[in-house]
Amino acid sequence: MMSTRIFALVLTGQIILSGLRVQAQALPQLGKNTIPEVIAAMTLEEKVNLVVGGGMYVPGMPMFGGPAEPSEAQKRVIGAAGTIVGIPRLGISSLVVCDGPAGIHAFNSGKSRVYYATAWPIGTMLASSWDTTLVKRVGETFGSEAKDYGIDILLAPGLNIHRNPLGGRNFEYYSEDPVVTGHIAAAMVSGIQKSGVGVSAKHFFANNQETNRNNVNTIASERAFREIYLKGWEIMVRESNPWTLMSSYNLVNGSYTAESFDLLNTILRKEWGYKGFVMTDWFGGRDAVGMMKAGNNLLMPGIPPQKQAILKAVKEGQLDEQVINQNVADILNIILLSPAFKGYPYTDNPDLKAHAQLSREAAVESMILLKNNNALPIKPGITLALIGNNGYDLIAGGTGSGDVNKMYTVSLSDGLFRAGFINLPEIQLAYTNYLESERAKRPKRSMIEELMSPPAPIEEYKLSSDLINRLAGTVEHAIISIGRNAGEGSDRKLEGNYYLTEYEKSMIKSVADAFHAKNKKVIVVLNIAGPIDVTQWRDQVDAILLAWQPGLEGGNAIADVISGKVNPSGKLATTFPASYTDDPTAKNFPGKEFKDRPVQGTFGQQAYESEVIYEEGVYVGYRYYTTFGVKPAYEFGYGLSYTGFTYSNLTLSSTTMKDKLTATVTVTNSGSTAGKEVVQLYLSAPTNKMDKPLVELKAFAKTKLLSQFQPMGLPGIQIKE
Numbered sequence: 002m003m004s005t006r007i008f009a010l011v012l013t014g015q016i017i018l019s020g021l022r023v024q025a026q027a028l029p030q031l032g033k034n035t036i037p038e039v040i041a042a043m044t045l046e047e048k049v050n051l052v053v054g055g056g057m058y059v060p061g062m063p064m065f066g067g068p069a070e071p072s073e074a075q076k077r078v079i080g081a082a083g084t085i086v087g088i089p090r091l092g093i094s095s096l097v098v099c100d101g102p103a104g105i106h107a108f109n110s111g112k113s114r115v116y117y118a119t120a121w122p123i124g125t126m127l128a129s130s131w132d133t134t135l136v137k138r139v140g141e142t143f144g145s146e147a148k149d150y151g152i153d154i155l156l157a158p159g160l161n162i163h164r165n166p167l168g169g170r171n172f173e174y175y176s177e178d179p180v181v182t183g184h185i186a187a188a189m190v191s192g193i194q195k196s197g198v199g200v201s202a203k204h205f206f207a208n209n210q211e212t213n214r215n216n217v218n219t220i221a222s223e224r225a226f227r228e229i230y231l232k233g234w235e236i237m238v239r240e241s242n243p244w245t246l247m248s249s250y251n252l253v254n255g256s257y258t259a260e261s262f263d264l265l266n267t268i269l270r271k272e273w274g275y276k277g278f279v280m281t282d283w284f285g286g287r288d289a290v291g292m293m294k295a296g297n298n299l300l301m302p303g304i305p306p307q308k309q310a311i312l313k314a315v316k317e318g319q320l321d322e323q324v325i326n327q328n329v330a331d332i333l334n335i336i337l338l339s340p341a342f343k344g345y346p347y348t349d350n351p352d353l354k355a356h357a358q359l360s361r362e363a364a365v366e367s368m369i370l371l372k373n374n375n376a377l378p379i380k381p382g383i384t385l386a387l388i389g390n391n392g393y394d395l396i397a398g399g400t401g402s403g404d405v406n407k408m409y410t411v412s413l414s415d416g417l418f419r420a421g422f423i424n425l426p427e428i429q430l431a432y433t434n435y436l437e438s439e440r441a442k443r444p445k446r447s448m449i450e451e452l453m454s455p456p457a458p459i460e461e462y463k464l465s466s467d468l469i470n471r472l473a474g475t476v477e478h479a480i481i482s483i484g485r486n487a488g489e490g491s492d493r494k495l496e497g498n499y500y501l502t503e504y505e506k507s508m509i510k511s512v513a514d515a516f517h518a519k520n521k522k523v524i525v526v527l528n529i530a531g532p533i534d535v536t537q538w539r540d541q542v543d544a545i546l547l548a549w550q551p552g553l554e555g556g557n558a559i560a561d562v563i564s565g566k567v568n569p570s571g572k573l574a575t576t577f578p579a580s581y582t583d584d585p586t587a588k589n590f591p592g593k594e595f596k597d598r599p600v601q602g603t604f605g606q607q608a609y610e611s612e613v614i615y616e617e618g619v620y621v622g623y624r625y626y627t628t629f630g631v632k633p634a635y636e637f638g639y640g641l642s643y644t645g646f647t648y649s650n651l652t653l654s655s656t657t658m659k660d661k662l663t664a665t666v667t668v669t670n671s672g673s674t675a676g677k678e679v680v681q682l683y684l685s686a687p688t689n690k691m692d693k694p695l696v697e698l699k700a701f702a703k704t705k706l707l708s709q710f711q712p713m714g715l716p717g718i719q720i721k722e
Contacts, residue, residue, distance in 0.1 A: 668704055
């Protein structure tokens with residue numbers, strides 16, 4: 002009897018286990034069953050977990066609302082910005098999302114070792130190349146690096162408009178013009194996604210300032226939004242089909258972008274045909290249920306109160322579960338494309354050496370020669386005096402989520418040395434010792450400080466007049482390097498940032514006077530995040546090279562241009578005003594704050610309702626300067642070369658404008674140095690029909706390298722040989 006009972010018990014257990022296997026096999030699986038079938042098998046709680054991110058895991062920082070311990074996805078990339086929570090029983094993979102527009106941000110350990118990322122030239126600099134082929138190559142390499150590190154979606158690129166020169170995150174963005182913005186962004190998105198990694202293009206939209214960014218109400222006409230602030234997004238969406246977009250923090254005409262059905266559905270999905278999903282900026286929006294209804298599919302990084310609010314709304318009939326189902330479906334469609342879902346064997350070992358060389362090439366192709374009075378190029382082998390803190394401490398890129406965990410940064414001093422130039426030891430030791438001493442005095446910055454504000458620059462080393470005169474008598478030329486940083490959390494200031502400091506101006510004058518007295522040249526290198534004032538000092542120097550923030554190989558790239566190894570071919574994608582007050586937005590940037598209307602700020606900080614009115618309408622950047630006859634310091638599209646180019650044989654495909662018009666032109670290198678030229682096509686609208694800017698950019702393209710008197714056809718504008 003005893004043995005019979007035992008046998009029966011074992012047999013019953015086998016039957017139960019067998020039933021469980023049948024039940025498990027019957028569960029729909031993502032990729033094998035249809036998405037509606039997978040969604041039908043999900044519990045409401047699982048759906049909500051999918052539309053609210055997995056939290057931001059930051060050890061010892063509970064203010065971020067993340068988990069106490071990292072999930073498996075968070076362990077894959079320690080320090081990633083966030084995750085999309087998977088559902089293993091239904092074959093739904095967890096995804097890792099990570100910042101950055103100019104390289105992977107905020108991580109430092111992989112599966113087996115500490116690892117680093119490539120710091121690419123900032124967005125404004127890449128746009129200055131006007132070269133979509135180059136930008137797509139950067140995107141492909143950037144994407145492959147992210148893929149090898151276990152990342153599924155990059156929170157990039159940024160493509161808001163440079164409305165005002167002081168915008169704190171302008172460096173992440175491309176241009177003041179939507180056509181440049183749209184096509185450069187589309188090239189970056191296409192390149193990244195070709196590698197099999199997705200993007201979250203940001204910040205959608207009108208996020209053109211950092212001051213009060215979480216609560217500022219951006220007020221503008223629909224025409225201004227359609228022609229300027231949405232147009233670049235439309236071009237990018239139609240050309241490159243980004244996997245995801247990130248809604249911005251701000252309100253637009255009274256509604257948070259993350260809660261705007263008209264923006265996220267009427268415009269984005271219905272008008273433009275967008276098929277991806279939308280995620281919030283981190284802790285963006287206010288009403289979790291409202292964001293679900295608006296079609297903001299994913300709330301990031303995700304906090305428990307958002308889940309609770311959505312569950313409560315569904316159970317009480319305030320939120321139709323079909324809305325959640327649609328948001329889930331949009332996310333699942335993208336998970337199917339991801340490296341995690343496809344089981345990509347990430348390596349933690351991309352070819353960083355090759356990537357650094359492409360970063361150098363991209364930087365060289367994007368630098369802009371603003372002035373040249375026979376001072377550049379300089380033949381290697383001569384002795385120079387490199388003056389300015391920045392010459393020994395190059396700024397590779399901006400701060401905040403746009404920063405990059407890079408292994409190194411090549412200073413201008415090192416780059417010039419590697420190119421064969423000689424920097425006088427006396428001046429080099431003076432600067433390096435001074436900077437080392439000053440860095441040692443600085444207190445350690447907190448994580449929040451690093452994220453939300455650039456560090457104050459070290460005060461310039463003071464050169465005595467005796468030393469300057471001695472240098473002028475000893476070396477061949479002087480190079481003065483001026484640095485400016487910017488970053489998330491604050492806009493740039495006029496004094497000491499947009500304008501040079503009093504010492505910087507006096508230093509330039511003293512050096513110029515001493516060197517010019519000896520018939521020697523003075524070159525200024527601008528290692529900056531955005532436009533600065535040049536009118537107070539540019540006439541005192543012989544050449545100005547705009548190096549922007551050129552990535553980790555910046556010093557080598559600048560030396561490539563200074564030495565003439567590469568002929569500069571970058572053009573301005575943003576205007577340099579002659580005076581800040583000339584800018585049409587100066588009178589209302591960054592708007593006004595209402596101290597009598599307090600609101601809850603991020604991380605519990607005090608904040609106030611605020612607004613900014615775009616009174617200038619469509620007259621942003623060059624559209625204003627050309628239409629109203631205001632002369633800038635350096636105009637949009639401007640940039641010099643070591644050679645010259647002539648245009649001839651301009652023809653149009655039609656004498657009337659209908660759906661499409663093709664312009665054909667021959668470009669000839671008329672100088673003695675090989676170089677590249679950017680061709681820009683502008684149109685003017687008929688007069689007396691509508692209030693329109695005098696000219697507007699409609700197309701652009703960059704030639705290949707042209708030797709002397711060698712015309713080259715140009716794809717895109719169809720330049721005829």
